[in-house]
Amino acid sequence: MRRLARAALALAAGALLAGCAGSGAAPRGTGDLGVVIERAAGRVQVIDTTRRQVLATVPGLGDLSHASAVFSRDGRYAYVFGRDGGLTKVDILLARIDKRIVQAGNSIGGAISQDGRLVAAQNYEPGGVKVFDADTLELLADIPASYGDGSRRSKVVGLADAPGQRFVFSLFDAGEIWVADLTHPRQPVVTKFRDIGAQPYDGLVTPDGRHYLAGLFGEDGVALVDLWRPEQGARKILAGYGRGQEKLPVFKMPHLRGWAVAGRQAYLPAVGRHEVLVVDTATWQETARIKVAGQPVFVIARPDGRQVWVNFAFPDNGRVQVIDTLEQKVVKTLEPGRAVLHLEFTPRGEAVWMSSRDDHRVVVHDTATFARLAELPADSPSGIFFTSRAARTGF
Amino acid sequence: MRRLARAALALAAGALLAGCAGSGAAPRGTGDLGVVIERAAGRVQVIDTTRRQVLATVPGLGDLSHASAVFSRDGRYAYVFGRDGGLTKVDILLARIDKRIVQAGNSIGGAISQDGRLVAAQNYEPGGVKVFDADTLELLADIPASYGDGSRRSKVVGLADAPGQRFVFSLFDAGEIWVADLTHPRQPVVTKFRDIGAQPYDGLVTPDGRHYLAGLFGEDGVALVDLWRPEQGARKILAGYGRGQEKLPVFKMPHLRGWAVAGRQAYLPAVGRHEVLVVDTATWQETARIKVAGQPVFVIARPDGRQVWVNFAFPDNGRVQVIDTLEQKVVKTLEPGRAVLHLEFTPRGEAVWMSSRDDHRVVVHDTATFARLAELPADSPSGIFFTSRAARTGF
Numbered sequence: 209m210r211r212l213a214r215a216a217l218a219l220a221a222g223a224l225l226a227g228c229a230g231s232g233a234a235p236r237g238t239g240d241l242g243v244v245i246e247r248a249a250g251r252v253q254v255i256d257t258t259r260r261q262v263l264a265t266v267p268g269l270g271d272l273s274h275a276s277a278v279f280s281r282d283g284r285y286a287y288v289f290g291r292d293g294g295l296t297k298v299d300i301l302l303a304r305i306d307k308r309i310v311q312a313g314n315s316i317g318g319a320i321s322q323d324g325r326l327v328a329a330q331n332y333e334p335g336g337v338k339v340f341d342a343d344t345l346e347l348l349a350d351i352p353a354s355y356g357d358g359s360r361r362s363k364v365v366g367l368a369d370a371p372g373q374r375f376v377f378s379l380f381d382a383g384e385i386w387v388a389d390l391t392h393p394r395q396p397v398v399t400k401f402r403d404i405g406a407q408p409y410d411g412l413v414t415p416d417g418r419h420y421l422a423g424l425f426g427e428d429g430v431a432l433v434d435l436w437r438p439e440q441g442a443r444k445i446l447a448g449y450g451r452g453q454e455k456l457p458v459f460k461m462p463h464l465r466g467w468a469v470a471g472r473q474a475y476l477p478a479v480g481r482h483e484v485l486v487v488d489t490a491t492w493q494e495t496a497r498i499k500v501a502g503q504p505v506f507v508i509a510r511p512d513g514r515q516v517w518v519n520f521a522f523p524d525n526g527r528v529q530v531i532d533t534l535e536q537k538v539v540k541t542l543e544p545g546r547a548v549l550h551l552e553f554t555p556r557g558e559a560v561w562m563s564s565r566d567d568h569r570v571v572v573h574d575t576a577t578f579a580r581l582a583e584l585p586a587d588s589p590s591g592i593f594f595t596s597r598a599a600r601t602g603f
Numbered sequence: 604m605r606r607l608a609r610a611a612l613a614l615a616a617g618a619l620l621a622g623c624a625g626s627g628a629a630p631r632g633t634g635d636l637g638v639v640i641e642r643a644a645g646r647v648q649v650i651d652t653t654r655r656q657v658l659a660t661v662p663g664l665g666d667l668s669h670a671s672a673v674f675s676r677d678g679r680y681a682y683v684f685g686r687d688g689g690l691t692k693v694d695i696l697l698a699r700i701d702k703r704i705v706q707a708g709n710s711i712g713g714a715i716s717q718d719g720r721l722v723a724a725q726n727y728e729p730g731g732v733k734v735f736d737a738d739t740l741e742l743l744a745d746i747p748a749s750y751g752d753g754s755r756r757s758k759v760v761g762l763a764d765a766p767g768q769r770f771v772f773s774l775f776d777a778g779e780i781w782v783a784d785l786t787h788p789r790q791p792v793v794t795k796f797r798d799i800g801a802q803p804y805d806g807l808v809t810p811d812g813r814h815y816l817a818g819l820f821g822e823d824g825v826a827l828v829d830l831w832r833p834e835q836g837a838r839k840i841l842a843g844y845g846r847g848q849e850k851l852p853v854f855k856m857p858h859l860r861g862w863a864v865a866g867r868q869a870y871l872p873a874v875g876r877h878e879v880l881v882v883d884t885a886t887w888q889e890t891a892r893i894k895v896a897g898q899p900v901f902v903i904a905r906p907d908g909r910q911v912w913v914n915f916a917f918p919d920n921g922r923v924q925v926i927d928t929l930e931q932k933v934v935k936t937l938e939p940g941r942a943v944l945h946l947e948f949t950p951r952g953e954a955v956w957m958s959s960r961d962d963h964r965v966v967v968h969d970t971a972t973f974a975r976l977a978e979l980p981a982d983s984p985s986g987i988f989f990t991s992r993a994a995r996t997g998f
Contacts, residue, residue, distance in 0.1 A: 235696045238632040239678030239993050240719075258676055258719065281653055281950070283634030283678065301630045322953045324635075324653065371907045371952060372971055416866065417907040436909065436929055471811060472867060472885070490867070512766045512812040512996060514831065534831055555676070555994030557766060558717045576767055596994040598634050599950030601907060 238283035241300055242552070242594035244563065244570055245288070246587040247272045252288060253586055254300045257554050257561070257594060260572050260582035264303035270294040270310075276317045276591055279598035280342060281324030286593065287342070289318040295329055297345060300595075307345045311338050319369040324598070326390055328367060328375045335361035337377055339390060348393040355382035366411025366422050366464065368602050370435055378408035378422045378431075385411070385422055385433055385442055401442040404431040410464040413602035414474075414489070423464050423479075424450060432492060445492040451479050460521035462505050470513030470533045477504035477518070484518060484531065496536055501527050506550060509533075510575055511557040519548045519562075528562060530578070540578055544571045549589070555596035563589035633678035636695055637947070637989035639958065639965055640683070641982040642667045647683060648981060649695045652949050652956070652989060655967050655977035659698035665689040665705075671712045671986055674993035675737060676719030681988070682737070684713040690724055692740060695990075702740045706733050714764040719993070721785055723762060723770045730756035732772055734785060743788040750777035761806025761817050761859065763997050765830055773803035773817045773826075780806070780817055780828055780837055796837040799826040805859040808997035809869075809884070818859050818874075819845060827887060840887040846874050855916035857900050865908030865928045872899035872913070879913060879926065891931060896922050901945060904928075905970055906952040914943045914957075923957060925973070935973055939966045944984070950991035958984035 241263075244253040251267040269275075271292035278287050285306060286298045293312035296305055312331035319328050320342065328339045339349040353362040362379035370376050373390045385401040385408065406426025413420050413435075422431040428450030433442045462477035469475075469489060476485040478497070484507055486496040502524025509516050516531040525547050530540040545564025552561050559581060563570050565588045572582040597603040636658075639648040646662040664670075666687035673682050680701060681693045688707035691700055707726035714723050715737065723734045734744040748757040757774035765771050768785045780796040780803065801821025808815050808830075817826040823845030828837045857872035864870075864884060871880040873892070879902055881891040897919025904911050911926040920942050925935040940959025947956050954976060956967050960983045967977040992998040 235630045235679075237675065237677030237679030237696065237990075238634055239674075239990060240676050279634075280632065281635050282632030284630075284632030301632065322951045324951075371909070373953075416909075418866075418909070471813075514766070514811075514813070556717045556719075556996055558768075595632075595634060599991040599994060601951055 236301070238301065238595050239555075240595075241283065242561075242592065243277055243286045243288070243298065243300065244561075244586055244589050245272050245275045245277070245591040245593075247275065247565070247590040248588040251587065252277075252286070252298060253589075254303050255561075255570075255584070257559070260584070262584050262586075266298050266303055266305060268305060268308070269296045269298075272590070274316065274590075277593040278318060278320040278327070278603065279593070279595045280320070281598050283595040283598055285342075286595075287318065287320065287327050289315060289329055291315065293329075293331065295327070295340065295345065309340075309345050311340070311347070316365060317367060319367050319375055319603075320598075321369055321373050321375070321390060322371055322601070323373065326373070326393055328369075328390075330364040330367035330377055332363040335363050335379075335381070337364055337367060337375065337388065339375070339393060339396070341393075349390065349396045351386075351388055351396055351398060353379050353382070353386075355379060355384060365409055368411060368413040368420065368465075370413050370420070371417040371601060374435070376411070376413060376420045376433070376435070378404075378411045380407055380409060380425075383407065383426075385420065385431060387420075387433070387435070387438065399438060401433055404433075404442040405429055405444060409461055412464045412467050415469055415600070415602060417601040419489075421464065421467070423462075425461070446476075446485075446487065446494060448494065449476065449479070449485065460503065460505055462503075462507070468507050468509035468516045470509040470516060473533065475507050475509065475516045475531070475533075477507045484516070486536065498531055498536060498538065500529050500531075500538060501541060508551060508553070510553055510560070511555065515575060517551055517560060519551060522547075525549075542573065542578065544573070545569060550591045552592040552594055555594065561592050563592055565589060631696070633696065633990050634950075635990075636678065637956075637987065638672055638681045638683070638693065638695065639956075639981055639984050640667050640670045640672070640986040640988075642670065642960070642985040643983040646982065647672075647681070647693060648984075649698050650956075650965075650979070652954070655979070657979050657981075661693050661698055661700060663700060663703070664691045664693075667985070669711065669985075672988040673713060673715040673722065673998065674988070674990045675715070676993050678990040678993055680737075681990075682713065682715065682722050684710060684724055686710065688724075688726065690722070690735065690740065704735075704740050706735070706742070711760060712762060714762050714770055714998075715993075716764055716768050716770070716785060717766055717996070718768065721768070721788055723764075723785075725759040725762035725772055727758040730758050730774075730776070732759055732762060732770065732783065734770070734788060734791065736788075744785065744791045746781075746783055746791055746793060748774050748777070748781075750774060750779060760804055763806060763808040763815065763860075765808050765815070766812045766996060769830070771806070771808060771815045771828070771830070773799075773806045775802055775804060775820075778803065778821075780815065780826060782815075782828070782830070782833065794833060796828055799828075799837040800824055800839060804856060807859045807862050810864055810995070810997060812996040814884075816859065816862070818857075820856070841871075841880075841882065841889060843889065844871065844874070844880065855898065855900055857898075857902070863902050863904035863911045865904040865911060868928065870902050870904065870911045870926070870928075872902045879911070881931065893926055893931060893933065895924050895926075895933060896936060903946060903948070905948055905955070906950065910970060912946055912955060914946060917942075920944075937968065937973065939968070940964060945986045947987040947989055950989065956987050958987055960984060
């Protein structure tokens with residue numbers, strides 16, 4: 209039934225979208241489009257956040273477990289990074305693959321440059337970062353994550369774009385943070401911050417593009433680089449942040465990319481504990497801890513910062529909680545479905561889309577009333593990504 | 604020469620864009636499009652911020668002095684508010700007028716609701732706010748700005764959208780701030796803040812949608828409403844902000860909509876003085892004043908907040924200055940052309956577009972090197988507006 213519905217939608221939408229290429233159908237804007245990763249099927253759905261519909265599906269993207277996407281600055285193309293090293297440029301207007309390459313053996317996401325001309329992929333195997341022309345996917349720069357005596361290469365994690373055509377990323381095995389300036393794409397200039405801490409496992413750039421933070425797996429604490437003052441080097445903050453002495457069982461390491469910065473506070477998923485940490489972004493000191501329903505995975509601020517939404521690791525991954533940042537407490541608990549893997553806000557935050565992998569659906573909720581606005585079929589959906597990301601830094 | 608070039612461009616682009624409606628030309632995304640107001644000609648240019656080209660021109664928009672624009676959430680339509688009360692819905696993909704109404708005798712801009720379904724216009728004559736269906740431009744709500752004994756109507760200024768389907772605006776003649784909740788578009792619920800100060804002349808909502816500020820013309824100071832805590836009412840801040848006791852000649856009142864919020868600081872154009880004021884957004888206390896080359900008009904932060912760009916009133920309106928927010932000083936002075944009326948940053952801030960009315964051109968500069976990247980012909984250009992505004996609050 210679900211598959212039929214999806215197939216029908218895909219056909220209808222395929223015609224609708226493809227129409228613009230020749231049949232005389234009207235063109236459409238791309239500001240309200242997005243993609244939903246159908247991880248098990250190696251497919252993405254193209255969705256419309258205004259009508260809350262699936263417009264089409266695009267198959268053939270390979271292994272999409274832990275897949276993520278970035279968008280061209282015109283909003284037409286999604287660059288989907290697969291776990292198998294596949295990099296697929298999807299034309300979401302025509303609902304078809306524009307280009308696809310397999311650029312590594314084992315990859316874990318990517319980013320797009322400030323000017324939209326460069327797409328970067330971070331790789332485990334071989335460890336490093338590759339930079340491609342966003343139009344052609346031609347390889348422009350290969351930055352091997354060599355460290356120590358140069359004979360070894362590190363897994364690369366926490367890749368993010370920063371202003372000034374820079375990409376910032378962490379070397380898990382080396383304990384280093386690198387800033388690559390791609391102003392001249394074929395001659396990247398790499399600045400290396402060494403001894404930043406043991407085993408950085410993920411990282412993010414703050415929404416203003418100023419700070420890069422990398423969570424540490426090998427010790428407690430977070431490494432911080434002020435990209436406005438790189439001469440100050442990397443420093444360690446939040447010495448109490450991590451698995452702690454008790455070494456609690458961690459069912460799933462939280463995604464740092466989800467870290468929420470709302471006003472002057474950052475909201476961080478505690479590691480192992482059923483808590484969200486609140487951190488002052490001026491002092492980088494912890495100011496509060498908020499009890500939540502499980503081990504947080506994504507902690508994401510509504511665009512206006514008034515709410516922070518949290519999903520959880522197994523066995524609490526059927527719930528999503530909403531923190532009111534003015535009251536600093538949980539004000540709502542939702543049960544969107546089994547295995548809620550990701551959530552994405554509409555650009556101005558009036559609605560949120562959440563994926564329920566095991567109920568094979570995406571649900572849309574009003575963030576003011578919490579009412580369910582729509583329910584869409586999807587095959588084991590994971591990541592949800594909207595074109596509005598193209599206009600933002602650090603996504 | 605310039606007109607020929609423009610005409611040629613318009614033809615080529617008209618074909619290109621219209622092509623999608625039937626000729627088989629490829630569709631295109633809308634994330635990198637925008638409009639430039641050609642004020643004297645009653646026309647808008649459709650521009651492409653990736654190729655830095657004029658794609659087409661759309662005439663027939665009436666009196667565009669002081670005109671502004673907002674965008675549909677799909678990025679396809681620009682709603683252009685003319686001084687003559689005209690509201691024109693421009694299809695920027697097909698480069699043609701989709702719908703046009705004259706909704707008042709004398710109007711001064713508008714806004715679009717959080718969900719993109721409602722467009723609101725603020726009017727001087729008759730004084731009030733009208734709310735229209737964004738698809739059809741059908742009138743849904745008419746909110747007359749009646750005050751006192753109800754026999755008089757005030758000019759409305761400083762209209763801005765806020766989360767929760769709200770529009771916030773100021774009554775110049777009444778000294779009031781109103782918050783209209785359009786959750787039910789045909790039954791607006793209006794909350795009125797009275798005695799907020801003498802003659803509010805413009806206002807803005809902060810980028811996070813939390814605070815509404817109205818500058819006062821009849822006295823020094825700024826009226827502030829915390830939209831997260833409306834029960835606290837309006838309060839007066841910056842008692843020293845305004846024309847001051849000396850009552851300096853003011854060649855042009857600054858545009859508050861341009862107020863820059865960068866990190867924790869807001870950068871305000873001083874009134875009359877050659878200064879930009881720096882204000883802490885937590886305490887709303889003035890923390891510094893930065894000397895600039897003239898009476899500031901627009902004070903606009905680059906999206907990452909590292910730079911604040913300032914243009915000026917006559918006779919200094921041929922210059923633009925750049926403030927580094929880390930060093931809190933002017934680091935660059937540019938001379939983009941005669942009568943620089945407006946500037947707009949690309950969504951991620953790598954470039955800025957500036958209009959030179961009297962040199963009939965728009966210039967594009969790199970914000971890192973300050974190098975000129977492009978120069979485009981335009982007939983007395985004023986406002987520049989990019990589709991990325993559709994994804995932002997308070998624009």
